[in-house]
Amino acid sequence: MRADDLILFSQVVELGSFSRVAEINNLTNSVVSKRIARLEQQIGVQLLYRTTRKLTLTEAGKALMHGAKNVKQAAQEAMDAVSGFGENVSGHIKMSVPTISGDLILADAVAEFCNLHPGLSVDMSLDNRFVDLFDGGYDLVIRTGYLEDSSLIARHILDSQWIVCASPSYIARNGKPKEPSDLTRHNCLQYAYQTTGASDWEFKAEQGNYIVKVTGSFSTDNATALRKAALGGYGIAYVPRCLVYHDLRNAQLVDLFPEQVGKKLGIYAVYPFTRQPPNKVKLLIEHIRARYLAISHYF
Structure with missing residues (x-):
C-alpha cells in the first residue's frame, strides 16, 4: 500500500x-x-x-x-x-572572504545582514587562501577566481579589473612608463597573492594576452600594505582597481595603462553542493551581491 x-x-x-x-x-x-x-x-x-x-x-x-x-x-x-x-533566518553561518573585499564592503554588509536578522550569527574570517570548505566547516566563501571543484557551487557576482598604478611623486622622480615593457626598468611593488605569481603582470594585445615579468624591492601579501607603499611613492603597483578607486579619483595615484591591463578575475560566492542550500545562506548571498553591484563602478 x-x-x-x-x-x-x-x-x-x-x-x-x-x-x-x-x-x-x-x-x-x-x-x-x-x-x-x-x-x-x-x-x-x-x-x-x-x-x-x-x-x-x-x-x-x-x-x-x-x-x-x-x-x-x-x-x-x-x-x-x-x-x-x-x-527561518536564524542559526550560524561560518564564512571566509578575501581581505580587499572584506575591508571594502563585506564587513559592513555582513554586519548589516546580522542586524536585519537578530536570530542569526556570522563568523567571518578575512583570508586570501582558497580555504577548504569541508575541512574548515565553511557554509559560504567569497572568492576571487573560480574554484574548479565539482562538489562546490560557485555563483558569479561580478568581475574585478586589475590596474597598474603609481603616485605622481614616483612618476616625477622616475618618469612614466610608455609601454608595459618599460616596467622592467622600474621598481615594481609586488602583491604576493596572485595565482599567476607576483612578478607576472598580464597585459592585452591583438594577438592575445601576454606577460611582463617585473622586479622590485618590496613584496607583500597584504593589500593595504601594498596600497600604502604605492601612495608613498615607492614604486609601481599591480592591484585590483577597487583597492585604489578613491585614490585614483583623488589623483593620489595614476592609472598608467587604462586599456591595456589583461587581468580580470571573477568574484564568486562559493558554497557546498546541495540540492537546496539553506535559506539563510541564499539570502546572505543575495544581500552581498546587491552590495557589490551597488558599487560595481569600483571594480
Whole structure:
C-alpha cells in the first residue's frame, strides 16, 4: 500500500470528486480512478460507492479514511516543518572572504545582514587562501577566481579589473612608463597573492594576452600594505582597481595603462553542493551581491 495512494484517497473523500482531485494534482481522471482501484485491489475490499452524482464511503472506506487522514496530515506537517526551517533566518553561518573585499564592503554588509536578522550569527574570517570548505566547516566563501571543484557551487557576482598604478611623486622622480615593457626598468611593488605569481603582470594585445615579468624591492601579501607603499611613492603597483578607486579619483595615484591591463578575475560566492542550500545562506548571498553591484563602478 503506497502512502501517496492513501493521500489521494483522502483527497477524493474530502472533495467528493475524482475530477477535482485530478485537477489539483495535475493528473487525469483515469489516473485517479486507476489509483483508487489499485488501493481497493491491494486491500481486497471496495472503498467507495460511485454514482454519477456523488461518491459514498463503504464501511471499509470509513475505516480506512481515518488512517488516510493521518498519513496526509503527517506528510503535510513534515513539509511545513521543512518549509519553516528553510524560511527561518536564524542559526550560524561560518564564512571566509578575501581581505580587499572584506575591508571594502563585506564587513559592513555582513554586519548589516546580522542586524536585519537578530536570530542569526556570522563568523567571518578575512583570508586570501582558497580555504577548504569541508575541512574548515565553511557554509559560504567569497572568492576571487573560480574554484574548479565539482562538489562546490560557485555563483558569479561580478568581475574585478586589475590596474597598474603609481603616485605622481614616483612618476616625477622616475618618469612614466610608455609601454608595459618599460616596467622592467622600474621598481615594481609586488602583491604576493596572485595565482599567476607576483612578478607576472598580464597585459592585452591583438594577438592575445601576454606577460611582463617585473622586479622590485618590496613584496607583500597584504593589500593595504601594498596600497600604502604605492601612495608613498615607492614604486609601481599591480592591484585590483577597487583597492585604489578613491585614490585614483583623488589623483593620489595614476592609472598608467587604462586599456591595456589583461587581468580580470571573477568574484564568486562559493558554497557546498546541495540540492537546496539553506535559506539563510541564499539570502546572505543575495544581500552581498546587491552590495557589490551597488558599487560595481569600483571594480
